[in-house]
Each structure stands twice: as structure tokens, then as C-alpha cells.
Amino acid sequence: MDEWEEQETATSGTCALTSHTSNAGMFHFRFSDRGEFQRGECRKTMEPLQEASCAEDSANDGDSQNNTAERSSFSRRGGRGGGVCVWGGYILLVISVEFKLPVHRSAACQLYLPLCAAFLFLTAGPRVTYVPPPPSEDEESIFSHYESGVNFDKYDEILVDVSGTNPPPAIMTFDEAALCESLKRNVSKSGYVKPTPVQKHGIPIVSAGRDLMACAQTGSGKTAAFLLPILQQLMADGAAASCFSETQEPEAIIVAPTRELINQIYLEARKFAYGTCVRPVVVYGGVSTGHQIRDLSRGCNVLCGTPGRLLDMIGRGKVGLTKVRYLVLDEADRMLDMGFEPDMRRLVGSPGMPSKENRQTLMFSATFPEDIQRLAADFLKTDYLFLAVGIVGGACSDVEQTFVQVTKFAKRDQLLDLLKSTGSARTMVFVETKRQADFIAVILCQEKFPTTSIHGDREQWQREQALGDFRSGKCPVLVATSVGARGLDIPDVQLVVNFDLPNNIDEYVHRIGRTGRCGNTGRAVSFYDPEANSELAQSLVTILSKAQQEVPSWLEAAAFSGHGPSGFNPPRKHFASTDLRKGPQGGLFQDSSVTSQLAAQTAADDEEWE
Numbered sequence: 353m354d355e356w357e358e359q360e361t362a363t364s365g366t367c368a369l370t371s372h373t374s375n376a377g378m379f380h381f382r383f384s385d386r387g388e389f390q391r392g393e394c395r396k397t398m399e400p401l402q403e404a405s406c407a408e409d410s411a412n413d414g415d416s417q418n419n420t421a422e423r424s425s426f427s428r429r430g431g432r433g434g435g436v437c438v439w440g441g442y443i444l445l446v447i448s449v450e451f452k453l454p455v456h457r458s459a460a461c462q463l464y465l466p467l468c469a470a471f472l473f474l475t476a477g478p479r480v481t482y483v484p485p486p487p488s489e490d491e492e493s494i495f496s497h498y499e500s501g502v503n504f505d506k507y508d509e510i511l512v513d514v515s516g517t518n519p520p521p522a523i524m525t526f527d528e529a530a531l532c533e534s535l536k537r538n539v540s541k542s543g544y545v546k547p548t549p550v551q552k553h554g555i556p557i558v559s560a561g562r563d564l565m566a567c568a569q570t571g572s573g574k575t576a577a578f579l580l581p582i583l584q585q586l587m588a589d590g591a592a593a594s595c596f597s598e599t600q601e602p603e604a605i606i607v608a609p610t611r612e613l614i615n616q617i618y619l620e621a622r623k624f625a626y627g628t629c630v631r632p633v634v635v636y637g638g639v640s641t642g643h644q645i646r647d648l649s650r651g652c653n654v655l656c657g658t659p660g661r662l663l664d665m666i667g668r669g670k671v672g673l674t675k676v677r678y679l680v681l682d683e684a685d686r687m688l689d690m691g692f693e694p695d696m697r698r699l700v701g702s703p704g705m706p707s708k709e710n711r712q713t714l715m716f717s718a719t720f721p722e723d724i725q726r727l728a729a730d731f732l733k734t735d736y737l738f739l740a741v742g743i744v745g746g747a748c749s750d751v752e753q754t755f756v757q758v759t760k761f762a763k764r765d766q767l768l769d770l771l772k773s774t775g776s777a778r779t780m781v782f783v784e785t786k787r788q789a790d791f792i793a794v795i796l797c798q799e800k801f802p803t804t805s806i807h808g809d810r811e812q813w814q815r816e817q818a819l820g821d822f823r824s825g826k827c828p829v830l831v832a833t834s835v836g837a838r839g840l841d842i843p844d845v846q847l848v849v850n851f852d853l854p855n856n857i858d859e860y861v862h863r864i865g866r867t868g869r870c871g872n873t874g875r876a877v878s879f880y881d882p883e884a885n886s887e888l889a890q891s892l893v894t895i896l897s898k899a900q901q902e903v904p905s906w907l908e909a910a911a912f913s914g915h916g917p918s919g920f921n922p923p924r925k926h927f928a929s930t931d932l933r934k935g936p937q938g939g940l941f942q943d944s945s946v947t948s949q950l951a952a953q954t955a956a957d958d959e960e961w962e
């Protein structure tokens with residue numbers, strides 16, 4: 353089961369319990385012959401990681417939680433003793449009901465209290481008290497950045513297509529973006545000399561007030577493409593200076609699927625808005641709600657949030673929506689897939705939220721499957737523009753992709769060999785499950801590779817510490833589940849290892865995009881287990897050939913044997929747009945930059961990917 357699924361199912365108590373025990377240790381229970389219940393020792397199944405063990409970890413990630421999930425998450429800090437007692441009662445109830453065991457009357461009475469408490473515990477949830485350290489106020493660290501790489505200028509060669517009616521002309525320089533002085537200064541302090549293609553086209557589109565669905569390769573600067581024009585407009589219109597109020601009415605709302613990603617976007621917004629009257633705020637799960645409410649009440653123009661916590665704040669009346677002018681969905685295809693779509697519909701349907709005709713909606717991602725494009729149209733004005741930089745859903749061409757055919761039992765040794773050969777290169781290792789993430793991290797630590805892990809079963813402070821240790825190089829290896837696949841912009845990641853390949857090609861594209869960012873080169877090594885990954889073979893061949901990379905003959909053979917229609921697409925130098933509205937014949941409207949033949953070709957390619 354992948355992490356997203358786990359997060360979503362983990363909202364029920366029983367699931368959370370299973371996940372907790374599997375992660376933290378094994379509880380042993382036995383009954384006396386009078387039906388009384390005794391709790392045995394709690395035995396750890398594995399050595400703790402470098403940081404604190406996961407004994408208090410939550411089964412809920414909180415990234416994809418809705419309000420209920422946020423409040424009903426199982427183990428949070430505080431009330432551990434009560435939690436154990438309640439768990440005891442709860443477990444006994446489940447076991448005795450399940451196996452029709454006779455429970456002694458006095459024992460049963462003793463249990464009612466904890467059971468009632470358990471009910472409250474499960475419905476209300478213990479309080480989350482974690483308060484993250486405040487971000488640095490030091491100008492140098494606010495503007496710290498890594499250098500763009502040797503291939504940065506090659507971005508200009510990527511073919512770009514804007515489809516839809518009357519797109520505004522692209523800008524070639526930041527000067528043409530007509531940013532106000534303070535924004536210009538902040539852009540320059542961030543080390544930005546010239547805009548990337550998604551910025552050249554995206555900034556004028558947003559500034560022209562158009563709705564936008566933008567697809568550009570990982571690490572190519574999508575965040576600034578929406579932040580800069582929004583901040584510019586807010587400043588030009590004289591966004592009300594932030595002031596204290598119990599209910600804040602932000603002008604822009606930005607949502608993203610994970611806590612770490614939304615925090616990163618917030619820090620970018622804070623950087624670009626530095627020294628201006630625009631105040632960004634971030635809200636996400638796993639952190640004290642009271643702390644975030646206090647922060648919010650100090651003023652908020654741009655609110656960044658994960659869906660669960662955002663809806664929670666709206667539900668509590670801490671955020672009003674009547675002034676919303678911009679709604680941004682980063683990783684939009686993820687925000688509109690089955691996991692988050694209901695939350696997004698709840699958000700746009702919340703009282704006060706302007707209708708799509710009366711707000712500007714912007715969607716960004718490196719991948720945009722057709723079914724999601726279709727769905728996205730519900731949130732966008734009918735004349736939205738579709739911006740495609742390069743091949744929609746394509747892998748970043750600056751990442752060298754290698755595949756190793758390996759059985760699941762040989763993966764561990766293969767990983768150790770690989771890490772030994774790469775020295776201290778900063779490496780992200782992706783695995784399928786949270787449990788596997790801890791397991792691999794422990795093994796690597798034992799083998800003297802300083803390693804940490806990030807996944808949805810870790811407390812938020814542990815996740816943030818893990819990311820911090822990875823960023824700083826204290827732990828040059830980070831083992832991650834899908835929670836680390838999208839959006840994270842970490843300097844100098846040289847290698848991504850797919851210890852377990854994902855079961856979805858888009859996830860593969862996002863994972864390998866953690867390296868090879870901003871014109872830098874990177875490397876991805878994927879362990880292909882023929883038993884488990886044959887379903888992915890065809891999509892991998894397509895992705896590799898589109899990125900003009902060598903396709904191993906065994907992978908090509910696997911792609912052609914058995915699964916789906918045969919044939920993959922030969923490497924093409926050309927861009928082809930896949931704006932769904934064009935249809936196979938070239939579409940509902942005219943655009944000048946691509947031939948309908950190419951469009952048709954890619955539409956067919958995309959069908960193969962799914």
C-alpha cells in the first residue's frame with residue numbers, strides 16, 4: 353500500500369492502532385483464566401533511528417487529512433499514560449467482541465471508564481502541541497539559495513506551448529515583468545538573473561488575470577511563476593497592511609499536498625515578500641493549532657496550507673474567504689486526485705469563497721493526466737490557458753536515469769554497493785511503505801551511512817528534523833516514502849534511488865525530480881523487480897525515450913511482453929502539447945505553436961502512460 357493510501361485509511365482508530373504497533377513495537381497481551389486482561393511488555397522490533405524512536409508516532413500523516421482526521425489522529429504528544437490505559441480498554445473490547453470472550457464483571461466495570469475515555473480519545477484526539485522553531489529572521493539565510501546549473505540556459509531551447517484564446521505575450525526578462533522595486537530587489541537577492549520558461553510565460557498570464565493550468569518539468573521554477581505575479585498584484589493594489597484580527601481574510605490561498613512542501617512554498621513567499629507589507633502565513637497538520645491561530649491573527653494576505661488544516665481553520669472561523677482573489681493548487685494533479693478532490697471541492701464550496709468566475713485559479717504541476725485535466729476544468733474559468741513547457745508529464749532531461757534489474761531479496765545489497773560507490777553524495781532513497789523506510793534507514797545506519805527518514809508515521813518534529821539533517825548534510829542519506837516525492841527543493845541532491853519503484857509513472861517523474869533541479873545535473877537509479885514492476889515497464893520505456901535516454905533491452909522486452917498494446921514512442925526532439933481541449937484533431941481553438949499532428953501523437957502517447 354502506498355503512503356497516500358495509508359494516510360487516508362489511517363483515519364479510523366483500528367488502522368491507526370495497527371500502524372502504530374507495527375511501527376513502534378509489539379504489544380503482547382494475555383488473558384488470565386478469569387477473563388482478566390494483562391498487558392505484557394512492550395518490545396521494540398527494531399533499533400531506534402538516529403533521532404528519537406517512533407514510539408509516539410502517529411499513524412496519520414495529516415497531509416491528506418480532512419478535519420475529522422486531523423482531530424482523530426491517534427497518538428500525539430501528551431497523555432501517553434492515559435493513552436495506554438485507554439488503548440488497553442479499547443483493545444480488550446475489540447478482542448472480547450471479536451472472539452466472544454467472557455470478561456469478568458468487575459473487569460468489565462473497570463473497563464467502562466477507559467472505554468468511554470477511548471471514545472472521546474478517538475473522536476476528539478489528544479492535542480498536538482508541537483510548535484516549530486520560527487524561521488530565521490536573518491536576511492542571509494532568508495535569501496540563501498543554491499546555484500543554477502550548467503544546463504540552466506538550455507531551458508531556453510525547450511519548446512513551449514500556450515493554448516487557449518488570446519494568451520498574453522511572454523516576457524524575456526524580469527524587468528519586463530514590471531515588478532515593484534522591493535520585489536525586484538528580492539528576486540535579485542534570490543540569485544534569479546533571468547526567468548525560466550514557465551516564468552516567462554506564466555508571469556504575464558497570471559498578471560493578465562487569466563486562469564492557468566501550467567505543466568513544466570520538475571525543478572524549473574514553477575513556484576516563483578505564481579508567487580511573483582500574485583505578490584506584485586497585491587502590492588500594486590495596496591494589500592491592506594497586516595493587522596490583528598480574530599478572523600483573517602487572505603487575498604491569496606495556496607494549497608499543496610504535504611506539510612514540508614507547503615512550508616517550503618511559505619518560505620519562498622516570505623522571501624519574495626521580504627520588506628513589503630504583504631504577510632504570508634502557513635498552516636499545516638502536526639503542529640499546534642493554537643500556535644497557528646495566534647500567528648494567523650497577526651495578519652495574513654497570502655495563506656499557504658495543507659487541505660485538512662486549512663479547512664479546519666475555515667471551519668473555526670479563523671479564516672474568511674470573501675476577499676480571496678487567487679486560489680493556487682500546487683501539485684494540482686495530486687490535489688485533484690481521489691485523495692484530495694473532496695477537500696478541494698469543500699474548499700471552493702466553503703461559505704464566502706468567490707465563485708470561479710470571481711477569482712483567479714492557478715494550477716501547477718510537472719504531470720497532468722488527462723482525467724485530472726478534465727476534472728480541473730470544474731475549478732477553472734472556461735477560457736483558462738494551458739501552458740506546457742516541454743513534454744507534459746515528461747521526466748526532467750537533466751536527470752540521468754538508470755535501471756537495475758534485481759529481485760526483492762537482492763535490493764539491500766545492491767543499495768549498499770551503490771552507496772559505497774557514490775561516497776557521501778546526498779541521496780534520497782524511495783521505498784514503498786513507512787515500515788520499510790524505518791527498516792532501510794536502520795540498516796544504512798548500521799552500515800555507517802548517516803541516514804534519516806521521512807514518512808507519515810513520524811511526528812512532525814521528527815520529519816522536520818530529518819529534513820533539516822538532510823539539508824545540512826548531517827545525514828546525507830534520506831529514506832522517504834511518497835510523502836517526499838513531490839516539490840521538495842533540497843540543494844545538491846545528487847542521487848535518487850528507487851529502492852521500490854512506485855506503481856504510478858507520475859510519481860516516478862516527481863521522485864526523480866528531486867535531483868537535477870534548476871539546470872543542475874542529477875542521477876536516478878531504480879531497482880526494477882520483474883515480479884513486482886512489470887506493469888510499469890511500458891510507461892518507463894515511454895518516459896525514458898521521451899527524455900532521450902537509453903532504454904535497456906531487457907526493459908524494452910518486458911514492456912512488450914504481455915502488458916497492453918505494444919510499441920513505444922521513438923525519441924522525439926519536438927514538443928507536443930497535451931492540452932486536453934485540443935482533442936485528437938487539434939482542438940477546440942487555434943494556436944500557432946504546434947502542429948496538430950504532433951498534438952495527436954502525444955495524446956496517443958499519454959494514453960499509453962496511464
Ligand SMILES: Nc1ncnc2c1ncn2[C@@H]1O[C@H](COP(=O)(O)OP(=O)(O)OP(=O)(O)O)[C@@H](O)[C@H]1O
Nearest residue numbers: 544546547548570571572573574575718839841870
Ligand atoms: N529564474 C530563476 N533563476 C535561478 N533560480 C531559480 C529561478 N527560478 C527558480 N529558481 C530556483 O530553482 C529551484 C527550483 O524551483 P521550484 O522549486 O519552484 O521548482 P518546481 O518547478 O516547482 O519543481 P517541482 O516540480 O519539483 O515542484 C529553486 O531553488 C528556485 O529558487
